[in-house]
Amino acid sequence: MAMKAMLIDAMRCIGCRGCQVACKTWNGRKAEKTEFFSGPGYQNPGDLSAETLTLITYNEVQVNGRFDWVFGKKQCMHCNTPACAAACPVGALKKLESGPVIYQKHRCIGCRYCMLACPFEIPRFEYDSANPYITKCTMCADRLETGGVPACSKVCPTGAIAFGDRDEMIREAQHRINQNPSGYYHEIYGLEEAGGTCVLHISNVPFDKLGHRTDVPKHAVNKDTEQAMEAIPIVMLGLAALLGGIYMLRTRTVHHESDAPRADG
Amino acid sequence: MSEHKSATGPGGRLLYLIAGLGIVIALWRFANGIGAVSNLNQGYPWGFWIGFDILAGIALAAGGFVVAALVHIFGGERYHPLVRPAIFTAFLGYLLFITGLLVDIGRPWTFWQMIIFWHHESPMFEVGWCVMMYTTILFLEFVPAVLEKYKKTVWLERWRTYSPWIAWALVVLFTIALIRTVAWVVAVGGVLLLFQILVHRGVIRRDPRVPTLLIIAGVLFSTMHQSSLGTVFTMVPHKLHPLWYSPILPVLFFTSAVMTGLAMVIVEATLSARYLRRPPESDLLSGIGRGLWWALIVYLGLRTLDLAVRGAAAEAFAVTPQSLAFWLEILVGVVIPLAMLVSRDSVSSDRGLFWASLLVVIGLVINRLNVAITGIHAATAERYVPHWMEIAVSAGIVSAGILVYRAVVRWLPVIEEHQHADRTASGRTGAHGRPAGGSQP
Ligand code: SF4
Numbered sequence: 249m250a251m252k253a254m255l256i257d258a259m260r261c262i263g264c265r266g267c268q269v270a271c272k273t274w275n276g277r278k279a280e281k282t283e284f285f286s287g288p289g290y291q292n293p294g295d296l297s298a299e300t301l302t303l304i305t306y307n308e309v310q311v312n313g314r315f316d317w318v319f320g321k322k323q324c325m326h327c328n329t330p331a332c333a334a335a336c337p338v339g340a341l342k343k344l345e346s347g348p349v350i351y352q353k354h355r356c357i358g359c360r361y362c363m364l365a366c367p368f369e370i371p372r373f374e375y376d377s378a379n380p381y382i383t384k385c386t387m388c389a390d391r392l393e394t395g396g397v398p399a400c401s402k403v404c405p406t407g408a409i410a411f412g413d414r415d416e417m418i419r420e421a422q423h424r425i426n427q428n429p430s431g432y433y434h435e436i437y438g439l440e441e442a443g444g445t446c447v448l449h450i451s452n453v454p455f456d457k458l459g460h461r462t463d464v465p466k467h468a469v470n471k472d473t474e475q476a477m478e479a480i481p482i483v484m485l486g487l488a489a490l491l492g493g494i495y496m497l498r499t500r501t502v503h504h505e506s507d508a509p510r511a512d513g
Numbered sequence: 514m515s516e517h518k519s520a521t522g523p524g525g526r527l528l529y530l531i532a533g534l535g536i537v538i539a540l541w542r543f544a545n546g547i548g549a550v551s552n553l554n555q556g557y558p559w560g561f562w563i564g565f566d567i568l569a570g571i572a573l574a575a576g577g578f579v580v581a582a583l584v585h586i587f588g589g590e591r592y593h594p595l596v597r598p599a600i601f602t603a604f605l606g607y608l609l610f611i612t613g614l615l616v617d618i619g620r621p622w623t624f625w626q627m628i629i630f631w632h633h634e635s636p637m638f639e640v641g642w643c644v645m646m647y648t649t650i651l652f653l654e655f656v657p658a659v660l661e662k663y664k665k666t667v668w669l670e671r672w673r674t675y676s677p678w679i680a681w682a683l684v685v686l687f688t689i690a691l692i693r694t695v696a697w698v699v700a701v702g703g704v705l706l707l708f709q710i711l712v713h714r715g716v717i718r719r720d721p722r723v724p725t726l727l728i729i730a731g732v733l734f735s736t737m738h739q740s741s742l743g744t745v746f747t748m749v750p751h752k753l754h755p756l757w758y759s760p761i762l763p764v765l766f767f768t769s770a771v772m773t774g775l776a777m778v779i780v781e782a783t784l785s786a787r788y789l790r791r792p793p794e795s796d797l798l799s800g801i802g803r804g805l806w807w808a809l810i811v812y813l814g815l816r817t818l819d820l821a822v823r824g825a826a827a828e829a830f831a832v833t834p835q836s837l838a839f840w841l842e843i844l845v846g847v848v849i850p851l852a853m854l855v856s857r858d859s860v861s862s863d864r865g866l867f868w869a870s871l872l873v874v875i876g877l878v879i880n881r882l883n884v885a886i887t888g889i890h891a892a893t894a895e896r897y898v899p900h901w902m903e904i905a906v907s908a909g910i911v912s913a914g915i916l917v918y919r920a921v922v923r924w925l926p927v928i929e930e931h932q933h934a935d936r937t938a939s940g941r942t943g944a945h946g947r948p949a950g951g952s953q954p
């Protein structure tokens with residue numbers, strides 16, 4: 249199966265939050281008691297949480313000289329090389345070839361390294377539970393398996409969340425920008441961020457205005473880690489040989505010393 | 514050392530109180546979730562527990578492998594009296610650190626799943642495996658003290674026969690889990706197997722005191738463990754401040770652990786000598802002090818070079834909370850101790866040595882807290898400041914550790930009496946299990 253992706257177009261979003269509701273319903277997440285202005289704007293709830301896996305951000309941005317509401321969608325980006333999955337010691341987080349980064353909860357030990365590693369600060373932890381798990385968007389991998397599309401994409405009344413092959417979605421995004429070059433901001437968020445992601449955003453305003461981090465590296469963030477991990481066998485072998493060798497050479501020269509056994513460690 | 518002081522000694526009651534409070538809070542956390550006792554949040558999933566209990570705790574336990582290697586591999590025979598206390602401290606330290614880990618990770622009862630779900634690309638997987646492997650090795654290195662105390666000569670023999678093979682098996686298992694390439698596994702396992710066979714054949718001299726393979730395995734796992742904690746943070750170039758983020762974090766973590774291990778040996782030997790009312794092993798400790806000085810030089814050199822090469826040095830001169838924390842760490846933990854230890858006099862003075870070493874230890878703790886907390890920046894969350902209950906849990910763990918330490922050094926032959934001036938071969942040959950220390954009236 250080709251790698252799938254979502255294309256989220258802020259120009260088409262009307263902020264109805266139908267996607268938020270559909271997401272909660274499909275994933276069986278509880279409703280939250282929320283307050284207005286607990287986040288940066290009118291968005292509700294204020295941020296992603298252990299119960300809210302996707303969030304429409306409400307942003308008052310100056311567009312062509314007047315203030316306007318622009319809506320962004322916050323959720324897992326389904327990175328091509330996910331830092332969260334590289335970080336997870338038990339492989340609970342896993343990138344599927346079809347695009348989604350899924351969470352196999354029975355494996356998770358709750359170390360929260362995935363949260364630290366994620367450059368988009370997405371995974372959430374159930375801090376209030378005595379038996380806590382990580383929660384995050386899974387691109388509705390269970391729906392994809394049976395040929396469906398993510399719940400949010402399905403429900404969106406304006407078609408702001410397109411879903412299809414990643415290549416196709418990139419072409420579509422470029423097409424939309426080319427069709428309306430004065431309207432769109434000329435970049436695709438997710439094309440290169442953290443080495444490329446399976447969630448792509450286009451918008452009429454720069455992405456940081458929508459609450460997206462624009463300072464994430466353009467390469468997979470675990471590149472230094474990979475190097476360090478590759479050094480393990482070399483260090484192990486080198487050290488084993490070195491220590492053994494030193495001991496051997498040293499004890500040869502003092503062979504005449506007392507050999508009487510002495511019991512201590 | 515009279516009996517009426519009981520096993521608690523000075524401040525004993527306070528220690529019990531702090532440890533008890535820690536236990537109560539830990540129980541509360543297990544009933545109500547981590548959120549109930551901590552300020553950890555969605556943007557800052559790691560905080561004081563990771564920084565103090567784990568990053569700092571493990572580095573403080575480095576004395577065990579450093580001294581073991583110094584004596585049993587490199588032949589620094591005169592430091593032998595320091596080996597057992599250092600190994601014991603390391604073992605105890607690891608047990609305490611595991612306790613801290615159980616509080617910090619969300620579902621600690623699933624920790625063992627690392628044994629069945631392998632993900633060898635993850636530095637955390639390496640950390641977890643090192644914890645399990647090295648704790649086992651430390652147990653094996655420490656257990657003779659117990660066997661000697663109860664004169665289990667048969668078991669001591671068994672220990673001598675089997676422990677190297679257990680160590681070998683653990684190294685091979687670790688290599689399989691972490692490396693997953695047959696050639697490497699055969700190479701690492703083969704080198705150690707060859708070593709052990711040569712020992713058996715008598716080609717390599719057998720160390721009559723402790724199987725060398727056990728020591729080698731301990732050094733291997735320690736090296737991997739200390740460095741892997743640094744590797745963990747190589748995953749977050751986007752979150753860790755440039756004063757600390759570096760591709761060579763594993764090397765820096767390892768180097769600073771070695772230096773702190775040495776400092777801990779001095780601190781601990783001085784304190785326990787005071788506690789047991791004995792003069793400290795001054796000449797040995799000043800030898801360690803000179804080693805510490807060189808380790809500090811190496812570490813300072815590495816840090817400076819690293820900052821310069823990455824072009825991050827300017828960050829140190831910006832006035833930010835991070836740069837202040839950085840200078841605190843460098844001055845307290847490296848520069849001031851270096852200055853203190855520069856003269857021969859101060860290295861051989863008990864007091865100077867002790868205070869310099871204590872500063873190194875404090876500086877290391879600041880360094881690890883900087884990496885785990887001060888240096889971490891999450892864009893989308895409020896900042897994290899540790900909750901008092903988080904600190905109370907860690908304080909409880911440390912207090913419990915001190916209580917256990919005091920009880921054990923009075924119970925088991927951990928700290929040798931060096932006053933017996935002639936602790937040369939003749940005084941000790943064949944003296945299986947001379948219970949030193951513990952049996953003092
Ligand atoms: S956005 Fe974060 S949680 Fe989602 S796949 Fe990427 S690294 Fe993992």
Ligand code: SF4
Pocket residue numbers: 335336337338339340341355356357358359360361362363382
């Ligand atoms: S919290 Fe769970 S999913 Fe995240 S890294 Fe740890 S074990 Fe993996």
Ligand code: SF4
Pocket residue numbers: 260261262263264265266267268304319321400403404405406407408409
């Ligand atoms: S359902 Fe569509 S239009 Fe409604 S908030 Fe979500 S993305 Fe926007």
